[in-house]
Amino acid sequence: xxxxxxxxxxxxxxxxxxxxxxxxxxxxxxxxxxxxxxxxxxxxxxxxxxxxxxxxxxxxxxxxxxxxxxxxxxxxxxxxxxxxxxxxxxxxxxxxxxxxxxxxxxxxxxxxxxxxxxxxxxxxxxxxxxxxxxxxxxxxxxxxxxxxxxxxxxxxxxxxxxxxxxxxxxxxxxxxxxxxxxxxxxxxxxxxxxxxxxxxxxxxxxxxxxxxxxxxxxxxxxxxxxxxxxxxxxxxxxxxxxxxxxxxxxxxxxxxxxxxxxxxxxxxxxxxxxxxxxxxxxxxxxxxxxxxxxxxxxxxxxxxxxxxxxxxxxxxxxxxxxxxxxxxxxxxxxxxxxxxxxxxxxxxxxxxxxxxxxxxxxxxxxxxxxxxxxxxxxxxxxxxxxxxxxxxxxxxxxxxxxxxxxxxxxxxxxxxxxxxxxxxxx
Amino acid sequence: xxxxxxxxxxxxxxxxxxxxxxxxxxxxxxxxxxxxxxxxxxxxxxxxxxxxxxxxxxxxxxxxxxxxxxxxxxxxxxxxxxxxxxxxxxxxxxxxxxxxxxxxxxxxxxxxxxxxxxxxxxxxxxxxxxxxxxxxxxxxxxxxxxxxxxxxxxxxxxxxxxxxxxxxxxxxxxxxxxxxxxxxxxxxxxxxxxxxxxxxxxxxxxxxxxxxxxxxxxxxxxxxxxxxxxxxxxxxxxxxxxxxxxxxxxxxxxxxxxxxxxxxxxxxxxxxxxxxxxxxxxxxxxxxxxxxxxxxxxxxxxxxxx
Numbered sequence: 001x002x003x004x005x006x007x008x009x010x011x012x013x014x015x016x017x018x019x020x021x022x023x024x025x026x027x028x029x030x031x032x033x034x035x036x037x038x039x040x041x042x043x044x045x046x047x048x049x050x051x052x053x054x055x056x057x058x059x060x061x062x063x064x065x066x067x068x069x070x071x072x073x074x075x076x077x078x079x080x081x082x083x084x085x086x087x088x089x090x091x092x093x094x095x096x097x098x099x100x101x102x103x104x105x106x107x108x109x110x111x112x113x114x115x116x117x118x119x120x121x122x123x124x125x126x127x128x129x130x131x132x133x134x135x136x137x138x139x140x141x142x143x144x145x146x147x148x149x150x151x152x153x154x155x156x157x158x159x160x161x162x163x164x165x166x167x168x169x170x171x172x173x174x175x176x177x178x179x180x181x182x183x184x185x186x187x188x189x190x191x192x193x194x195x196x197x198x199x200x201x202x203x204x205x206x207x208x209x210x211x212x213x214x215x216x217x218x219x220x221x222x223x224x225x226x227x228x229x230x231x232x233x234x235x236x237x238x239x240x241x242x243x244x245x246x247x248x249x250x251x252x253x254x255x256x257x258x259x260x261x262x263x264x265x266x267x268x269x270x271x272x273x274x275x276x277x278x279x280x281x282x283x284x285x286x287x288x289x290x291x292x293x294x295x296x297x298x299x300x301x302x303x304x305x306x307x308x309x310x311x312x313x314x315x316x317x318x319x320x321x322x323x324x325x326x327x328x329x330x331x332x333x334x335x336x337x338x339x340x341x342x343x344x345x346x347x348x349x350x351x352x353x354x355x356x357x358x359x360x361x362x363x364x365x366x367x368x369x370x371x372x373x374x375x376x377x378x379x380x381x382x383x384x385x386x387x388x389x390x391x392x393x394x395x396x397x398x399x400x401x402x403x404x405x406x407x408x409x410x411x412x413x414x415x416x417x418x419x420x421x422x423x424x425x426x
Numbered sequence: 427x428x429x430x431x432x433x434x435x436x437x438x439x440x441x442x443x444x445x446x447x448x449x450x451x452x453x454x455x456x457x458x459x460x461x462x463x464x465x466x467x468x469x470x471x472x473x474x475x476x477x478x479x480x481x482x483x484x485x486x487x488x489x490x491x492x493x494x495x496x497x498x499x500x501x502x503x504x505x506x507x508x509x510x511x512x513x514x515x516x517x518x519x520x521x522x523x524x525x526x527x528x529x530x531x532x533x534x535x536x537x538x539x540x541x542x543x544x545x546x547x548x549x550x551x552x553x554x555x556x557x558x559x560x561x562x563x564x565x566x567x568x569x570x571x572x573x574x575x576x577x578x579x580x581x582x583x584x585x586x587x588x589x590x591x592x593x594x595x596x597x598x599x600x601x602x603x604x605x606x607x608x609x610x611x612x613x614x615x616x617x618x619x620x621x622x623x624x625x626x627x628x629x630x631x632x633x634x635x636x637x638x639x640x641x642x643x644x645x646x647x648x649x650x651x652x653x654x655x656x657x658x659x660x661x662x663x664x665x666x667x668x669x670x671x672x673x674x675x676x677x678x679x680x681x682x683x684x685x686x687x688x689x690x691x692x693x694x695x696x697x698x699x700x701x702x703x704x705x706x707x708x709x710x711x712x713x714x715x716x717x718x719x720x721x722x723x724x725x726x727x728x729x730x731x732x
Contacts, residue, residue, distance in 0.1 A: 040513075040514040040517070072529070072532055072536070075533075075536045076535075076536055124516050126520070171709070175709075175712060175713055179712070179713060181662065181712045181713070182662065182721075184463050184516060184658075185463075185655065185658050185659050185662055185708075185712065186709060186712060188652065188655040188658075189652075189655065189656075189659060189705040189706075189708050189709045189712075190705075190709070191652075192651075192652045192655075192702060192705040193702045193705050193706060193709070195702075196698055196699060196701045196702035196705075197698075197699065197702065199698050200696055200698035200699050203696075203698055206696075206698075316527075319523075319524060319527075322520055322524075323524065326517065358532075359531065359532040359534075359535050359536070359541070361527075361528050361529075361531035361532035361647070362528070362532055363528070364524055364525075364527055364528030364531070365524075365525055365528035365529050365532055366528075367524050367528070368467075368521050368522075368523070368524030368525030368526075368527075368528055368529075369521070369525060371517060371518075371520055371521035371524055372503075372507060372518065372521035372522075372525065374517060374521075375507050375508075375511075375513035375514055375517040375518035375521055376507055376511045376513050376518075377513075378511075378512065378513060378514075379510075379511035379512060379513065
């Protein structure tokens with residue numbers, strides 16, 4: 001977002017955030033992990049990078065990840081052209097394919113937003129997979145067992161998915177807030193527990209197993225499912241839910257005090273604490289929100305795609321979501337674009353396997369490469385910035401003009417740049 | 427003590443070793459200040475490399491060597507991302523996990539033309555120790571363990587010795603506590619971290635190889651089942667010390683063994699739920715017994731020479 005388009009409230013909050021960020025980082029050097037994360041978040045450019053810079057880094061990341069995955073294409077006995085044709089044909093080649101691409105995009109988009117919400121607060125929620133599964137299970141159970149009028153049952157199922165996801169995230173949140181246990185370890189443990197519990201719930205003889213369908217709950221009544229919005233395809237009304245989550249998240253993150261507190265905590269926990277923000281409470285709230293969104297993603301899959309809970313329905317949406325969130329630079333709109341990219345890959349993967357003989361696991365390789373590239377991004381920006389400085393400094397030196405440092409770029413001031421080791425201007 | 431109990435001990439060791447090996451790797455890496463949550467992905471790489479090399483050469487020992495090479499390679503990638511490029515350690519090691527899981531699953535059909543599971547390959551044989559294996563009660567223990575099991579415990583002693591009793595270990599820990607001070611004292615921070623992270627990759631890969639050519643004789647996509655993460659939990663629980671963390675790994679192995687056993691001997695708790703036991707135990711342990719964390723102070727912080 002450029003500052004010219006931003007409404008006053010947002011820029012005021014952001015200016016405040018920038019001012020907080022300008023606290024010299026030495027101050028926070030004692031905090032474990034805090035500094036690293038703050039600078040990393042800043043390097044993702046939540047507040048300062050221009051739209052062009054974001055689009056360029058998005059495109060470059062995708063291009064590099066796809067090129068880095070090329071060896072697999074050739075090892076599978078295919079070539080780049082055939083693979084690309086299969087991929088695009090399978091995802092955008094026909095109205096059905098486009099609908100399928102959106103079907104694949106929906107869970108990635110919602111889970112990506114879940115990851116991003118926690119990430120804004122400097123919390124690494126790898127437990128989105130477990131929260132998604134438990135949310136889906138809850139939605140499936142409520143939808144299949146409760147006797148309510150259609151739309152009411154739909155709402156109840158969606159809500160129970162969100163509640164289950166939030167509760168699943170609450171345990172790691174409490175452990176982090178009050179025991180100091182890193183959330184990465186605990187959320188992963190919760191993932192495996194969720195997988196085992198859900199398998200048990202619908203295993204033959206399990207408490208919620210369907211009579212005729214193995215490893216699934218009974219069907220949710222048709223009038224309590226999310227309706228198909230383009231007849232003849234699987235595209236369902238979950239798309240609107242996903243869009244609603246984008247809008248709500250943008251509003252919460254950038255227009256509310258809660259969102260401001262969250263982002264401040266992510267950028268500089270010490271500064272946040274110093275301004276009187278309760279870190280445990282902010283952290284727990286963020287995890288509850290993140291878990292609820294992840295649970296919603298699971299519920300949407302159950303009520304929109306399958307009509308019942310299926311064991312093992314998730315091919316790892318919660319893990320791909322990390323790549324989605326990072327590729328989208330944690331901004332809701334960026335995440336929508338990133339989810340569409342991975343949705344394209346997921347939808348095209350079927351053709352990729354059938355026509356080009358390339359394993360659909362290729363998609364997870366690409367998402368891993370995207371994450372690796374995002375991790376390396378600060379270094380790349382540093383390098384670019386360094387080049388820019390040397391070039392500019394060389395010019396000014398030749399002109400024998402006064403300031404050695406380049407003038408502020410993109411409206412950033414030097415104070416902010418000084419406060420953030422890693423934040424660079426493209 | 428009857429035969430059932432000793433066989434439970436044996437399976438606890440069999441299931442504990444593939445957690446101990448990555449745990450030792452994580453320990454070395456985190457003591458040097460690099461948080462390595464990529465152990466899971468590195469294990470998968472090692473598991474596949476071991477089977478692939480064994481498949482080609484017919485020799486599982488060469489398979490182990492292949493696993494070590496793949497582990498060093500994955501460690502090198504992580505070290506470049508986190509130490510050289512100073513990328514966020516959690517994000518970079520998540521990338522290792524995603525790439526590890528994806529690339530191994532994608533390579534199975536490329537190498538063997540089938541999806542999911544590789545053909546079987548020769549396993550690392552178990553050793554019978556003459557004399558000891560004839561003992562009453564504990565005898566079966568000495569006829570059913572492999573050189574890798576013994577090797578793992580030897581490795582644990584070596585890691586402990588090197589980290590806490592040698593100059594090299596002191597350097598690693600100094601780098602992990604405060605890279606700046608270590609640098610001021612003339613320690614090569616970058617080189618130390620590279621060696622530590624690559625070592626952790628090799629250990630984790632050996633853990634994966636254990637699963638694929640000792641426990642089983644095939645590679646299966648995502649066969650590690652979160653053991654790399656359990657290793658991390660053991661590390662936190664053991665407060666980054668060798669023996670308490672190793673004990674935690676054995677307990678997780680025991681829980682696993684117990685779950686397996688329950689499938690044969692019904693105990694009234696559904697098998698599917700018991701499979702979650704190691705993870706539940708890990709959570710409970712982290713929730714109750716661990717005080718505030720005592721991770722090496724420099725974990726997570728990239729080193730920039732001032």
